[in-house]
Amino acid sequence: MKRIQTLPLTASLLVCLFLFGCGGTSYTHQPADGLKTGPGAFSGEDGVFVLISTETEDKKEQKSDDTKRR
Amino acid sequence: MKALFLHSIFAVTVCLLTNVPQTQAAQTGMNDRAVLQELRQMIEKQQAQIDRQAAEIQDLKSRLVPRQGTAEEEIATDSRKAQKEEIPPAVQSADTGAKVVFYGQVNRAGLWADNGDSSNLYFVDNDNSSSRLGINATASYKKLTIGGKIEYQLESNSSNLVSSRDENPNNDLSIRHADASISADNFGKFSFGRGSSATEGISEMDLSGTHVVSQSAVYDMAGGQLFYDDAQNILTSTAVGDVFTNMDGLSRLDRFRYDTPVLAGITVSAGINEDDAYDLATRYSRDYGGVKVSAGLGWVNIDDSPTYDNQYSGSVSILHDSGFNLSLAGGLRQAKQSGRDDPSFWYTKLGYILNAFSVGSSAFSVDYFMGEDIAANDDEASSMALAYVQNFDDWGTELYLAYRFHQLDRDGTDFNDISAVMSGARVKF
Numbered sequence: 001m002k003r004i005q006t007l008p009l010t011a012s013l014l015v016c017l018f019l020f021g022c023g024g025t026s027y028t029h030q031p032a033d034g035l036k037t038g039p040g041a042f043s044g045e046d047g048v049f050v051l052i053s054t055e056t057e058d059k060k061e062q063k064s065d066d067t068k069r070r
Numbered sequence: 071m072k073a074l075f076l077h078s079i080f081a082v083t084v085c086l087l088t089n090v091p092q093t094q095a096a097q098t099g100m101n102d103r104a105v106l107q108e109l110r111q112m113i114e115k116q117q118a119q120i121d122r123q124a125a126e127i128q129d130l131k132s133r134l135v136p137r138q139g140t141a142e143e144e145i146a147t148d149s150r151k152a153q154k155e156e157i158p159p160a161v162q163s164a165d166t167g168a169k170v171v172f173y174g175q176v177n178r179a180g181l182w183a184d185n186g187d188s189s190n191l192y193f194v195d196n197d198n199s200s201s202r203l204g205i206n207a208t209a210s211y212k213k214l215t216i217g218g219k220i221e222y223q224l225e226s227n228s229s230n231l232v233s234s235r236d237e238n239p240n241n242d243l244s245i246r247h248a249d250a251s252i253s254a255d256n257f258g259k260f261s262f263g264r265g266s267s268a269t270e271g272i273s274e275m276d277l278s279g280t281h282v283v284s285q286s287a288v289y290d291m292a293g294g295q296l297f298y299d300d301a302q303n304i305l306t307s308t309a310v311g312d313v314f315t316n317m318d319g320l321s322r323l324d325r326f327r328y329d330t331p332v333l334a335g336i337t338v339s340a341g342i343n344e345d346d347a348y349d350l351a352t353r354y355s356r357d358y359g360g361v362k363v364s365a366g367l368g369w370v371n372i373d374d375s376p377t378y379d380n381q382y383s384g385s386v387s388i389l390h391d392s393g394f395n396l397s398l399a400g401g402l403r404q405a406k407q408s409g410r411d412d413p414s415f416w417y418t419k420l421g422y423i424l425n426a427f428s429v430g431s432s433a434f435s436v437d438y439f440m441g442e443d444i445a446a447n448d449d450e451a452s453s454m455a456l457a458y459v460q461n462f463d464d465w466g467t468e469l470y471l472a473y474r475f476h477q478l479d480r481d482g483t484d485f486n487d488i489s490a491v492m493s494g495a496r497v498k499f
Contacts, residue, residue, distance in 0.1 A: 041499060
């Protein structure tokens, strides 16, 4: 019985997800067991220690724009 | 100049010689020739010495000029080095960039647990979000990004393993990620190596702000605690972690994983994993300007599993701007063995996030878990928790306190309930 119910339930949830996807803006969900979000005690706002960075401001802005577009 | 010098010396010599009386010269004719010969040799020696000195001067001059040039070059090199330190080379191009970051957190707590017969205090690493260190590297060229991630977990006395029989389980160091990836905006992301399976986190969508101490993986807090059977007066070998599961996909393992690009907040992930396991998941995250929604649904199939074929699980979490939030999760496994009922679970959490203090938000939650047939037919495992988390944003720190209650109903037994209280801090470096 449970086996039979699984497929329609999955399909219904997928349809709901697509319908919900029509509005709002995207954001990145942080996994529950992931690293703590936000600033770090010593690393400051970034929350990480940047060892090497050759990213340009243009590149950062481009990434930011791409995220907003989604 | 050389000829003039020779000429002058010769003239002086001749002049001196001409002052000698003629009579004496006549008498000493033979001696004069010898003197002249001697003087000539002397002059030639002096000339040779002058020539050597002139050559040496010339040589020194020739050495001095390149040395000046080298000094100038060194100054220029130093200047270039300084420029390199100040301005990265990739600044010249807007299409390339690389970044390597180091990160980590420590999450330590005190755990008190009571199995109805005895209680104990443990000093643990909170397995809800373990202590860890990692390095993450990305290099981009135009739309293409190559990544690498290495992350180690450093758990001294994991909270889901300690028990009254083993207060110091040896699981200090383990690898979470050794992962390489390649991604682009238009074709998604390919990952290979050890890392999150496509379905990891699929049952743990949680926007409550208390997931550091209370989430659908209820066994992360006190999973090693053993049930005490009151009917037989024995401490059994049945642990909390044996009878509770949130069917959270395949966790982390060696795999090849693909994630589609995000489209309207939706992404689909698929994985081919070690031990002939396959998984497929879809995730959804959207902010409706006042309401945040995160949801996920996953399917797992493990050919080599002796216990089940397919597993379906998912979760959804909704957070309103007022601070109220609701999280739901559920899952089902199809048992392989004949006569074995399909294990299942459901979980719900109601929470509230309060922004009353300037130091950071305060999160409260109450949750309930019910699992059926997870370890054996007709098992009913339930759990309830109250949790409080206080954020200190400027310190990158959370302080937390939670109480969790575990109950197991099994035919032919009389297990005591297990109560646990955990309090600690998660500090992000």
